Structure formats: structure tokens, C-alpha cells
Amino acid sequence: MNFDLRLPIGLLFTFYGVVLVIVGLTTDKELYERSLGININIIWGLVLFVFGATMLLLSLKSARRPPPPPDSRPPH
Amino acid sequence: MHIQLSWTDYLILFVYFAFVIGIGWALKRRMKGSNDFFMSGRSIPAWVTGLAFLSANLGAQEVIGMAASGAKYGIMTSHFYWVGAIPAMVFLAIFMMPFYYGSKARSVPEYLRLRFDEKTRGFNAISFAAMTVFSSGISLHALAKLLETLVGWDYDVCISVSAFIVLVYIFLGGLTSAIYNEVLQFFMIVLGFAPLAFLALKDVGGWEGLKLKLAPVATSQGFADGTWYESWAHMGSPADNPMGIGWFGMVMGLGFVLSFGYWCTDFLVVQRAMVANSMSAARRTPLIAAVPKMLFPALVILPGMVAIALHHAGGGQLLPIGADGTPDYNMTIPTLLGKYLPTGLLGVGFTALMASFMSGMAGNVTAFNTVWTYDIYQSYIAPKRTDNHYLWMGRMATVFGILLSVGAAYLASKFNNIMDMLQLVFGFVNAPLFATFLLGMFWRRATGHGAFFGLLGGTLAAMLFHGLAHTRGALAGIKGSWISPRFEFASEMSQNFWMAIVAFTACLLLTIVISLATRQTKTPDELKGLVYSLTPKLKSEDEPWYQRPVTVGVIVMGVAVLLNLLFW
Numbered sequence: 001m002n003f004d005l006r007l008p009i010g011l012l013f014t015f016y017g018v019v020l021v022i023v024g025l026t027t028d029k030e031l032y033e034r035s036l037g038i039n040i041n042i043i044w045g046l047v048l049f050v051f052g053a054t055m056l057l058l059s060l061k062s063a064r065r066p067p068p069p070p071d072s073r074p075p076h
Numbered sequence: 077m078h079i080q081l082s083w084t085d086y087l088i089l090f091v092y093f094a095f096v097i098g099i100g101w102a103l104k105r106r107m108k109g110s111n112d113f114f115m116s117g118r119s120i121p122a123w124v125t126g127l128a129f130l131s132a133n134l135g136a137q138e139v140i141g142m143a144a145s146g147a148k149y150g151i152m153t154s155h156f157y158w159v160g161a162i163p164a165m166v167f168l169a170i171f172m173m174p175f176y177y178g179s180k181a182r183s184v185p186e187y188l189r190l191r192f193d194e195k196t197r198g199f200n201a202i203s204f205a206a207m208t209v210f211s212s213g214i215s216l217h218a219l220a221k222l223l224e225t226l227v228g229w230d231y232d233v234c235i236s237v238s239a240f241i242v243l244v245y246i247f248l249g250g251l252t253s254a255i256y257n258e259v260l261q262f263f264m265i266v267l268g269f270a271p272l273a274f275l276a277l278k279d280v281g282g283w284e285g286l287k288l289k290l291a292p293v294a295t296s297q298g299f300a301d302g303t304w305y306e307s308w309a310h311m312g313s314p315a316d317n318p319m320g321i322g323w324f325g326m327v328m329g330l331g332f333v334l335s336f337g338y339w340c341t342d343f344l345v346v347q348r349a350m351v352a353n354s355m356s357a358a359r360r361t362p363l364i365a366a367v368p369k370m371l372f373p374a375l376v377i378l379p380g381m382v383a384i385a386l387h388h389a390g391g392g393q394l395l396p397i398g399a400d401g402t403p404d405y406n407m408t409i410p411t412l413l414g415k416y417l418p419t420g421l422l423g424v425g426f427t428a429l430m431a432s433f434m435s436g437m438a439g440n441v442t443a444f445n446t447v448w449t450y451d452i453y454q455s456y457i458a459p460k461r462t463d464n465h466y467l468w469m470g471r472m473a474t475v476f477g478i479l480l481s482v483g484a485a486y487l488a489s490k491f492n493n494i495m496d497m498l499q500l501v502f503g504f505v506n507a508p509l510f511a512t513f514l515l516g517m518f519w520r521r522a523t524g525h526g527a528f529f530g531l532l533g534g535t536l537a538a539m540l541f542h543g544l545a546h547t548r549g550a551l552a553g554i555k556g557s558w559i560s561p562r563f564e565f566a567s568e569m570s571q572n573f574w575m576a577i578v579a580f581t582a583c584l585l586l587t588i589v590i591s592l593a594t595r596q597t598k599t600p601d602e603l604k605g606l607v608y609s610l611t612p613k614l615k616s617e618d619e620p621w622y623q624r625p626v627t628v629g630v631i632v633m634g635v636a637v638l639l640n641l642l643f644w
Contacts, residue, residue, distance in 0.1 A: 003102060003103075005124055005256050005259060005260075008095055008098070008099055008256075008260065009259070009260060009263060011095075012091070012092070012095050012260065013263070013267070015091060016088060016091075016424060019084065019087070019088065019420070020420050020421060020424070023084055023419065023420035024420065027418070027419070027420070031418045031419065032418055034415065034416055034417070034418060035275055035416055035417065035418055035421075036275060036278055036279055036416075038275075040271055040275065040417070040418065040421055041418060041420040041421055044271045044421055044424075045420075047267075048267060048424075051263075051267065
């Protein structure tokens with residue numbers, strides 16, 4: 001009855017991933033002195049992107065199938 | 077201490093707020109009756125309730141406070157997780173959820189009415205409702221104050237904007253909206269702070285490098301080398317560790333009384349499990365929450381430990397120094413955010429910080445509107461109205477709950493003492509609570525009079541103890557010993573843990589004695605589903621092993637023991 005929460009989670013983190021990768025590609029090397037010389041924006045952007053995309057895929061996959069029957073077992 | 081946010085960081089923050097409100101908006105059409113608004117129609121899958129269960133607990137004290145504690149006390153802070161949370165969460169799942177969920181009670185106070193009587197419910201409902209408003213106010217105040225120092229935003233604007241966002245999404249989508257957003261906040265917090273923890277640990281030279289740099293932190297304060305990186309080895313005597321507490325006070329006070337009292341009876345967290353879509357999902361809720369909870373020390377305590385190590389090694393330059401000459405530990409996470417994260421990721425980390433405050437506040441508000449509407453309004457003020465009326469009341473309760481929180485936030489900013497006093501009073505009320513539930517669920521002879529007067533007696537015992545005990549070096553007054561200075565403790569934490577032990581014991585004994593002296597007014601039939609010995613045992617053999625509460629509970633406990641041994 002409620003919508004699939006994986007959809008907004010997927011959308012949000014895919015978006016964040018894309019933004020971070022773009023920032024990582026367009027900023028100077030000096031910016032990453034603080035993060036110990038690692039371009040953490042690209043690396044973490046990819047992590048967020050993969051996480052978000054996985055959530056999106058899972059959500060789309062289950063939307064195509066009919067919803068599973070609700071748990072009808074009695075509580076005891 | 078100042079952080080410079082670029083427009084990318086602001087973009088990340090605003091998109092987050094848009095999603096938060098969007099979720100509330102999308103759920104609006106589905107709020108057809110009070111059952112949808114307060115109970116999410118009992119239709120939420122276990123992974124969602126599980127993560128929300130954890131997130132609702134991530135109030136102001138979690139990220140900021142646990143990192144501060146990691147810096148101030150070192151790895152002993154992990155006791156708040158591996159001792160003070162996991163066992164209680166497993167106990168709730170295996171032993172207590174069957175009664176909460178099976179009784180069909182809509183709230184924890186309502187369970188008390190079914191099991192005991194009206195007065196016990198009233199006592200719990202009113203004290204709980206007041207407490208949620210103040211905790212949410214303190215959360216709000218802490219957030220606004222932090223943003224004011226960190227990015228220079230106006231205090232009033234911070235208060236109104238954060239309160240407004242929480243208001244909108246709960247008003248629209250009720251508990252479901254709060255729960256969905258808590259899950260979003262959970263991922264935000266984990267994914268926002270993980271790179272920070274990673275960079276901090278790498279900077280200090282890994283775990284071995286951290287140990288090397290933490291030894292002088294300990295020795296400079298007169299403790300043994302490993303005090304900051306060994307969790308149990310220095311707990312033989314309160315004098316051996318910076319927390320000023322021995323292992324017995326820790327295990328009994330925090331690990332048993334306080335932790336079980338919070339995780340097993342606080343409606344703020346239990347509410348999340350009560351709206352799961354089946355008994356099995358309800359029982360799995362705390363267990364699913366326990367897995368990330370066990371790993372949270374790496375995310376929040378570890379950065380604190382790194383911060384103090386670097387602070388000490390760098391000659392006291394890293395953390396800002398407070399008015400009393402000691403480091404301002406509460407600035408640990410903000411300092412590290414500014415130190416390591418470049419623009420872009422900084423936006424994510426900063427958003428995660430705001431998310432942690434807002435999830436704590438939303439949790440309190442949803443617990444408040446449910447208890448207010450069902451346990452106070454419907455029970456004492458306006459019974460037997462239409463369901464639509466209670467749905468309307470729920471929305472109104474959300475509005476004035478938030479207005480009261482805002483009021484409490486300003487109260488906290490003006491009169492720090494009043495907030496200390498209120499927290500103290502709630503501490504008195506909370507300390508004995510677990511004894512009442514324990515006896516209620518596992519001893520059929522416990523009576524309504526026994527529960528009520530036991531609870532009252534436990535609260536008075538806590539007060540009396542507080543009046544007679546104080547922390548070494550503290551003046552008599554709000555911190556204790558306002559009757560007479562009889563007992564002295566090495567630290568405030570130790571004093572609090574012992575107060576809880578005393579209150580619990582008093583409540584336990586009083587409830588037993590009074591129950592035996594009074595008549596049981598409930599018939600065995602009425603107590604079916606509420607008391608262990610009168611409830612048919614649940615069977616979960618037809619479920620795969622990873623869905624069986626007992627199996628998963630044993631595994632979770634095993635891992636928690638292992639973690640304790642690993643960092644002994």
C-alpha cells in the first residue's frame with residue numbers, strides 16, 4: 001500500500017554520485033591536499049552512484065513483478 | 077571554527093530537503109484514517125522498520141556526542157554500543173516483541189493499561205509525552221547552535237527552518253513519512269560519515285598508528301598506556317579510567333538497567349517495531365537494527381579517538397579550546413569535517429550532520445503525537461469520537477508538539493539550568509521503568525497497584541539517591557547531594573549508573589511486595605497475550621534460519637561478544 005522506499009533512496013544517491021564525480025573531475029588537485037592527496041570526490045561519488053543505482057534497479061525490478069501476497073500468517 | 081560551504085554543497089543540502097518533503101507529499105494521499113497516520117497501517121517491511129528503529133535513536137547525542145565521548149574517554153565509549161545496546165535489542169526482539177505486537181496495543185503506555193491499569197498508563201503516558209517534547213527541543217537547540225558557530229547561520233532561522241521541514245513531512249505523511257525519512261537519514265549518515273572515518277584513520281597511520289598516538293594522551297592524564305584503546309582492561313577500579321567507573325557499575329547500570337529501560341520500553345524506538353507488517357517482521361526489527369548499531373563505533377567513536385590523538389600530537393592545535401581550558405569535545409566531528417572533506421563531499425557530510433539531528437527530532441514528534449492522541453486525548457479528554465477526528469487531532473498534535481519543541485529549544489538557549497533540571501527529573505522517572513515491564517511480562521501475579529506504586533517508589537528512590545550522592549569535587553545542588561553529602565562517586569556517569577541501579581532495585585522489590593499484598597484484578601483470560609506464561613509460544617520453524625529471531629539473536633550476541641574481546 002505504501003510506495004517502494006528504494007525508489008527515492010536510489011534516485012537521491014544516484015544523483016549525489018553523479019554530482020560528486022563531476023565535482024571531482026572539474027576541481028584542481030590542490031583541493032585534495034586536505035583529503036590526503038586522494039580525489040575522494042570521484043571515489044566516493046562512484047560508491048554513492050553504485051549504491052543508488054543498485055537501489056533503483058531493485059526497485060524497478062520489483063515494480064515490474066506483481067507484488068508478493070501480504071504476510072497472511074496469523075501472529076501466533 | 078568555521079566551515080566554508082560552496083554552491084555545490086548547498087545544492088546537495090537543498091536536494092536532500094526536497095526529497096525529505098517529497099516523501100511526505102507522496103504519502104499524503106495514503107493517510108486515510110488514524111491507523112494510517114499513527115500506525116502506518118501496520119504495513120512496513122522489516123528492513124525499513126529496522127533501519128528506522130536505529131535512526132530514531134540517532135538524536136543529537138549520537139553523532140556529535142559519541143564522537144565527543146570517543147575523544148574524551150577513548151574506546152570505552154563502545155560500551156554504549158556493545159554492552160549498552162546490543163543485548164537489550166536482542167532481548168526486545170526475542171522476549172518482549174511478542175507481547176507488544178501480539179497485544180495489538182497501539183503504544184507502550186497502552187500496553188501498560190492492558191496489562192496493569194489506567195493509572196500506570198497515565199503516569200507513563202504523561203511523563204513520556206513531556207519528555208519527548210523536551211528531547212526534541214534540546215535536539216533542535218543543539219542543531220541551531222552548531223550551525224550558528226559552524227556556518228554562521230542565524231540561530232532563529234535555523235530553528236524555524238529545521239522545525240518547519242520536520243513539521244511538513246510529518247503533518248503530511250504521519251508515522252510512515254517519519255519512518256521513510258529515518259531510513260533515508262540512516263543511509264545519509266552512514267554514507268556521509270564513512271569517508272570521514274576512513275580519511276581520519278588513514279591520516280593517523282591506521283589502527284597501529286592511532287594506538288601509538290593515543291598512549292601519550294592517556295599517560296599525560298595519569299592513566300595507563302592503553303586506556304584510550306582498550307575497552308575493558310582498565311575497568312578494575314573507577315580510578316583507572318577517565319570515565320571514573322568500575323566494571324560492575326558499567327555492566328549493571330548501563331548494560332542492564334539503563335540500556336534495557338531505554339531500548340525495551342521507550343516508545344520512541346519500540347513504535348517503529350510495532351508498525352511492522354507481521355509478528356515476524358516486528359521481532360526482526362531490533363535485530364536488523366542491531367547489525368549496523370554494532371558497527372557504528374567505527375563511524376562515530378573512531379573519528380573522536382583520531383581527533384584527540386592528532387590534537388595531542390599536534391600540541392593542542394586541532395580542537396578548539398573551551399572556556400575552562402579543556403578541548404571543546406563537541407566540536408570533534410565538525411572540526412574533522414572541515415579538515416578532511418573537500419567541497420562536494422563536504423556537502424554530503426554536512427547534510428548527514430543535519431539529517432542526524434532531524435531524525436532524532438522527528439522520532440520524538442511522532443512518538444509524542446501518538447501518545448498524546450491515543451493515551452491522553454482519546455482516553456481522558458475526548459473519548460468516542462470519529463476516527464477522522466483523531467486523525468485531525470494527530471495532525472494538530474504534530475503542530476503543537478513542534479511548537480512546544482521550539483519553545484523548549486529557546487528555553488534551553490536561555491536557561492541551561494532548567495534543562496539540566498528537567499533531564500534530571502526524567503532520569504528519575506525513567507530509571508525504574510524496566511522493572512515494571514520485566515515483572516509485567518514475566519510474572520502473572522504482578523498487579524496494577526504493585527506496578528503503579530512500585531514505579532512511584534522507584535522514582536522516589538532515584539530522587540533520594542540523588543539527594544545523597546555527588547561527584548567528587550562537585551558542589552551540592554542540582555548535580556546531587558542536596559539533602560546531605562553521603563556518597564561520593566568518581567564521575568557523574570558513575571553516579572547516574574548507580575542511581576539507575578538503586579531505582580530499578582527499589583521498583584522491583586516494591587512491585588513484588590505490593591503485588592503480593594494486593595489482589596490480581598485481571599483474569600488469566602485478560603492477561604493472555606500480555607504475560608509470558610499465559611501466551612502460546614511462537615513458532616518460527618517454517619522460516620529460513622536468517623529470519624528466525626532466536627537464531628539471528630544468538631548470532632548478533634556472538635558477534636557483540638567477539639567485538640568486546642577483540643578490543644578488550
